[in-house]
Amino acid sequence: MQVNEYKPKIVAFCCNWCSYAGADLAGSNRLAYPAEVKVIRVPCSCRVNPMFILRAFQRGADGVIICGCHPGDCHYTSGNYYTRRRMALLFSMLDYLGIEKERTRVEWVSAAEGAKFAATMNDFVQTVTALGENKRLEDLRCKK
């Protein structure tokens, strides 16, 4: 039997000032990472509402990663601290609901860290691929 190569769906939220620029730098430096990663640009990582992450998992995302400026370097001074706390809470709740902790991640990537962005995405995709499809929260009604 031929096995289709499984490609996970990954949503990456990147803050405009650091991580999105870091992702751009990865591109400028031609540092490859899997095409499964699709970036959504947000002004600050603190714009990411837990609702968006739940929505992503409902809609069949297999992993969600949020990238922001390094602690202390937030363009809006304190946004990423809120992200850190909110996501710690959300991820433990998701874990309780059966969304493995490895499917969610917060990473700090500065505008100068193109290499870190690519490495992080490579690692994250690998981790999520190993976990396989997200079935737990997927809302089958969305599949139509």
Add this chain to the structure above:
Amino acid sequence: MQRIGVFVCWCGSNIAGTVDVAKVAEALKSEPGVVLSTNYQYMCSQAGQEMIKEAVKEHKLTGLVICSCSPRMHEATFRKTAAAAGINPYMVEIANIREQCSWIHKDMEEGTEKAIVLGRTAIAKVNLNAPLTPGESPVTKRALVIGGGIAGIQTALDIADAGFYVDIVEKKPTIGGKMAQLDKTFPTLDCAACILTPKMVDVAQHERIRIFSYSEVESVKGFVGNFDVTIRKKARYVKEDVCTGCGLCTEKCPQKKVPNEFNLGMDNRRAIYIPFAQAVPKVATIDADYCTMLKTGKCGVCSKVCTAKAIDYTQKDEFIEEKYGAIVAATGFNPISMDKFDEFAYSQSKDVITSLEFERLMNAAGPTAGKLLRPSDGVHPHKIVFVQCVGSRCASCAEKGKEYCSKICCMYTAKHAMLTRDKYPDTDVTVFYIDVRTPGKQFDEFYRRAVEEYGVHYIKGMVGKVSPEGNKLIVQGSDLIANKQLKIEADLVVLAAAIEPDKSARPLATMLTASMDTNDFFTEAHPKLRPVESPTAGIFLSGACQGPKDIPETVSQAGAAAAKVIGLLAKDKLTGNPCVAHSDEMMCNGCSSCEKVCPYGAITYSDKEFRGPNRTTLIRRVASVNEAICQGCGCCTVACPSGAMDLKGFASKQIMAEVDAICK
């Protein structure tokens, strides 16, 4: 329903090389709201923009999706195009199919597939976009320059000459920076003081420049055009406006054993001091760490000898609050510490010195009055070895040194070698180098002169070890061209230490919310096209705080930064960012959650009248956002439990539509 036009850019072969642009345009045709989907070689070119404008007219488009390079690159361009075509500039969304697609993927099929998803995501978002109008804010016509070295001095002079007020904040007691410590400057060999001190005087005498010396920036609030800055004016225990700079106190002070930082600790100064003769402001400063009077309450000699009555032992740090329209970071550099390079015996022998120390030794105003004497015994050295790249280009030893090239060392080492041979023809000079890098006007000619006219021995290879032996230093190194190991006896070893950003830059960057690279150099908004601007609006970069630079480069960059500041201050009003938070008063329950998380204090509460049931009137407490203060981070939108707070341009519905489009 929107009428969306999709424009897929080839970017020459940058995108078209790994993304089938025609296929992307075709696939996006069937997306909701799309009435036109096409592709073109260079969307950002004039022809491309004209094409967009024509399409808007012809197809009565209400929204645009441009599948092209990063929005950080051309979002502003296409917003202008939209405005010129008569639609709201915020009805444009960019799908980043270059940096985040074509450049990272090699496979055409994979790239095309991803580009379609990214295009679909942008279409999903633009379907929910609403026209936005930015607010306006006034511009405070005063600039702040942080750092009073040659970079800060030049920037301040250029801004002030254009008619705007400038304040310089310098943490040391005098402006002048590193250049004031130099002896001669390459490649012309004119003396640093002769070209710097007149500029320092110009600054001091300029009617539109204020100098806050011995001061530091304490806090920065606000945004472009409207920064609120607190400056800490450190207590110098001398009344600046009364001191005449006669220097009598600095001669009479009994505390003589204070290492003189201006001479890099190679001689001593008093506890009350003026760093150097041409200091600006020429005012004495008491070093509280060493002053007997401040420490024990017993002395007071300086106060007794001061005829101007300028000494004030009770002086306290003073806080100055000022508004600025623009801020220039000009915090400069320092040579790295030699602690981790003990193979060169820097800590073991006084006769192993850094290049900046050598600079002071050669300087007529230095510790030896310009005579080249060994620090250990005051004897003239007859054999000098210069070691280049100490801590620079250290990719394999990043924990010790720096990966980058410090850029200035090749030239100043050639200068030192040449000056030594010129002044002391009996002295033998050897330079160990990895490469000699001389890309600059008259630079290579200068280096050739050192070799050919002055007979400096250049040896390609690194020094592995320096060991003191008696009153000599044994230098062990390799000659890569002759392919042999060398053991040279030297009287003096000079290390060209790598340079790094000043330690004050990191906390300053945090205050300014300006980004830095991994080496703590400030990042530019664009490395090629916006090299003197920080990505944070209103913050500009001057000099070596952005990267290693020599004096000519620093001065040109300082002028460029000034030009950008002038361009900003010349405006009466700035158009703000319309992507700000907005509270739906009908949904707001007045809980204050949003107010607590807002880093700018942009949210206020007020009681408002609403229509209640049965024609009654209800008074409810609701949040409102001050759009001039809100910077649009969106933190409040997540904190809001009732969902009343949303962010224009990045609304929850828009982001969820993007999520849906990606997960489809």
